[in-house]
Amino acid sequence: MNAPLPSPSNLIAAARAEGRSALDEAAGKALLAAYGIRTPRSAVARDAADAERTAAGLTAPFVAKVVSPEILHKSDAGGVALRLQSPADVRAAVEAMAAKPAIAAARVEGWLVEEMIPAGREIVVGGFRDPQFGPILMVGLGGIFVEVLKDVAFRICPVSRADATAMLGELKGAALLAGARGEAPVDREALVDLLVKVGGEGGLLMSLADDVAELDINPVIVSPSGAMAADARFVLAAEPLPDVAETGAEGSRLEAFRPLFEPRSVAVLGASAKDVGIANTFIRRMKDFGYPHQIYPIHPSADEIEGLKSYPSLAAAPEPIDYAYVAMGAQRIPGVLAAAGGRCRIAQVISSGFGEVEDGKGLQEALVAAAQEGGVRVLGPNCLGTYSPRGGLTFPVGAPKEVGTIGIVSQSGGLSTDIIKRGQWRGLRFSGLVTIGNSADVKPHELVEYYLEDPQTAAIGLYLEDVKEGRAFFDLLRSRRATKPVVILKGGRSIRGREAALSHTGALAGDDRAWDALTAQVPAVLVKTVDAFIDVLLALQHLKLRPAKPTHAVTLFGNGGGSSVLGTDAFAEVGLDVSPFEGETLRLLEAMNLPPGTSVANPIDTPVRTLQEKDGWVAGEILDIVYAHARPDAVAMHLNLAAFVGRGSVDPIDNLFAVVEETQRKWPGVAHFCLALRSDGSPELDEKRRHYRDKARAADVPVYDEIPAMALALAAVGHLERQFAMRG
Structure with a gap:
């Protein structure tokens, strides 16, 4: 009954050519079969009479289901009939389903007739495309466990066999897989195999990452003799995943960011000879902190600012600038950085008015392009500064001068001040803290990579709202380079949601479940408050x-x-x-x-x-x-x-x-x-x-x-x- 099936790419291309946003069940099962996932023998019939003839070539009992691009949830429409004992029963069931209002009003393309899978434990296996991390795999116990109790586990793809085994162990109802109330234990290894075929290296979700937005294999029937997919729903992606372009200089991150943590020259843009603004305050704090090298105010006309000789541009400074603190009008900044002429390594843009507001997104793109033209890496914009006691660099007042072992990256400037000062009183000491605001150029994972290479840093703390390049971040933390513990304080975990989800998996994936998956796969821990953030980092400082x-x-x-x-x-x-x-x-x-x-x-x-x-x-x-x-x-x-x-x-x-x-x-x-x-x-x-x-x-x-x-x-x-x- 099962003739050779088209390739996955052909199945998806055919659906797109017909204007479909999802695969029908027959195509979905063909896609599963292409990845070695067992499905029941089946065929699509044109009408009730054809369904009866089709069933005659299969082994009872049977299942009959409506095939319609307008009916995604077949059970809700009354389009599924189970435990049919004869071909005649199949015909009668199709005739009854065809008369149901939701089906009668839809465009019906046929009826799927298949052999019914022997009884076993119902499992839901799913996947979805996370906008930050890419393909995510889900597994859960079926029926009430997923519908009401939401007993599910997630992992970022690709998953290993160890990941798949751990996912099953996390389920609250995991003991049911071992047998309960006289039931025989299910074939867990077959279920692990299925999870790897869906979410492993070279598996379905990784191979089709650009095409599959959401996936439900619901249910998978797992019994003592194996696992078989009874139904499959594939929602197609409207557009491919964005490419992850590696940013920044080639080679060691230690050298790339040494000018940030140990600057031998600092320029300040935005200070005034007449008024006292944030840039003036920065100069005063640097002097009080004991910065040991030259500070160069940059101003188009002033001769002297805060007792320091001023220069008209970055290119005019007496020596190349390692670190520039930029707190001037947003519109002027791209031009200033473009004219740096390769004489400024890193600029931290404190100013706001960029990508954090709708009207500033174009200006932020111009900022990054101009900085590349001038040979400058940009931190921010919309941030507060960098604190590096080993380099004599600070933005908060009264920060400890003692060099510690905790490296911080934060997308919030104000929260960073809390971390430094509250951590100070708790005994926390830092190898450095960088605020990155909008992360328009330098991304969080680049600074994490620096801290991983930095011999002064023993543990890394991150406050993140948007990781920017989640796949690069995940790949770094799961690599052999990730030899130091990471503590993540994640902002905005409960606001994204997935209101438009079209599958059980998508609906269950709200509240950034990807972050829970991340910390189950890499040496990182997720915390919910600043106090907990400091508590864990304090332990890692000493233990x-x-x-x-x-x-x-x-x-x-x-x-x-x-x-x-x-x-x-x-x-x-x-x-x-x-x-x-x-x-x-x-x-x-x-x-x-x-x-x-x-x-x-x-x-x-x-x-x-x-x-x-x-x-x-x-x-x-x-x-x-x-x-x-x-x-x-x-x-x-x-x-x-x-x-x-x-x-x-x-x-x-x-x-x-x-x-x-x-x-x-x-x-x-x-x-x-x-x-x-x-x-x-x-x-x-x-x-x-x-x-x-x-x-x-x-x-x-x-x-x-x-x-x-x-x-x-x-x-x-x-x-x-x-x-x-x-x-x-």
Whole structure:
């Protein structure tokens, strides 16, 4: 019955030639078959009588379905009949369906008659074209699980077998695939094979990325004997995906962006000899920050600005410019950069009025073209500046001069100031922070690539609203070059939606599910708030990732019974385990005969009276037992500072830091150590917490204000460790 079928390109070309926006089911199944995906034997009949004759050549039971370019959702129109036992039943079913109002009013091209697939578990496999990342694969349990519970998992294509297996494991109903209520387990390997054929390297979605906008294979029937597609819906793309053009200089990103992070000369455009504008303020802040090289104000007529000799153009400056800060009228900027004559490496355009407003999109295109003419790479426009303590470059006031290991890229200038200042008080120190605004020229992934090459940077943080070249970004993070952890704070996750989706997959793909898929495939973690962003980066500043021992088992140790109980819940909510001790660990801790009110079961609840034993050094004895015998992946200590007020003449907390340092020396690599210092909000205790936070930073310990924040940070560390472990 199944004659040789046209190639995928011919099937799609034929549909487009007929003005179709989707493939009919027969063509869709032929397309699946071309990629080795099993479908039931079938044929298209002209009418009810032909359907009866067609069924006679197939094996019962049968399915009959309407074929119409005007009916995309056949079941909703009453155009599907199942479990037909004879050719005569097929004829009767077609006649009944043809009389239904929605079908009678449509242009019917025929009736698909096929053999009914044996019973099994219903699975939905789908795909869609994400505007940022390209083809995305989806899998979910069928029926109520996808319709109501939305039990689905996504991955960016191409997917590996490991990706496909992990997708199935993420489903809330994954246990059903192993058999439930006496059912036999399904053939998971056959389902994995199907997912790879759809979304793998060289698979359907990758090969037809320019043609397929949305795909539903719904349902796939998977049984102990294999997987078969019962229905397929292909929505064609109106236009091909845009090419990803690699931007910027060839060769090392280290050299390409060295002038940004370590500029040996800075020009300022937009400062005035008469007024004090943002460019004047920038010059003053650079002087206060101690920039060690020359600053050249650029002005068409002024002789001197802010006590510095001024020059009429970038080309007229006494030496080539590494970094130019541009805060002048938007309309004038393209001409100024075009005239740079190759004497300016990087210009950061602070000015707005470009692509962020409809009227400025043309001007933004002109800006990029003019910069290319002048040999300039452009950061921005519509941003605030760059902060690089190693290069003496800053835009916020009072930023720390100490060089750190956290590299930031941000599309928001204002949020960047929050990150720097709030991070400063939390103990975060930066290798650099770049605001990129509209990212008209330099794209986020280029700066990520710089940080990956930069020996000063240990971890990377990104605030993104539009990644610009999502495929290049994804390819970079999944490459072997991505050896450092990435933390992503994504803005606008809930506003894009897919209101015009024509498939189940498309409808389920709202709220930027691609970003969840991304962080399931690469060494990156997604956070929702600035506080969480800083919390995770703080952990990555101090803790060395251990892919061979991903963080899961945690010992919770501190004062306050209620806090310990709530803390255990907080760790459980993020997938970490605070389980009671057993065996030798518990025996040795109980043998310490600690003061009444102490619990050593895990969580270890030690009232202030206990922590004051031996002026706080008792904590070291407890930790030695935990590290030697329990050997957790992490130790999370929490201290309620208010409980120590007026409780004895010795402050045990100062000694605790010595204990922590000694423990880390004695037990290297056994467990991560984090500390939550809880305050009642009084100025006195907040000041003490600041003092202790400085001591903790010196001891290489991340400090949090509350236990849930510490739990979230350790969960992120565990996720990143597992991602690196999968790379081998």
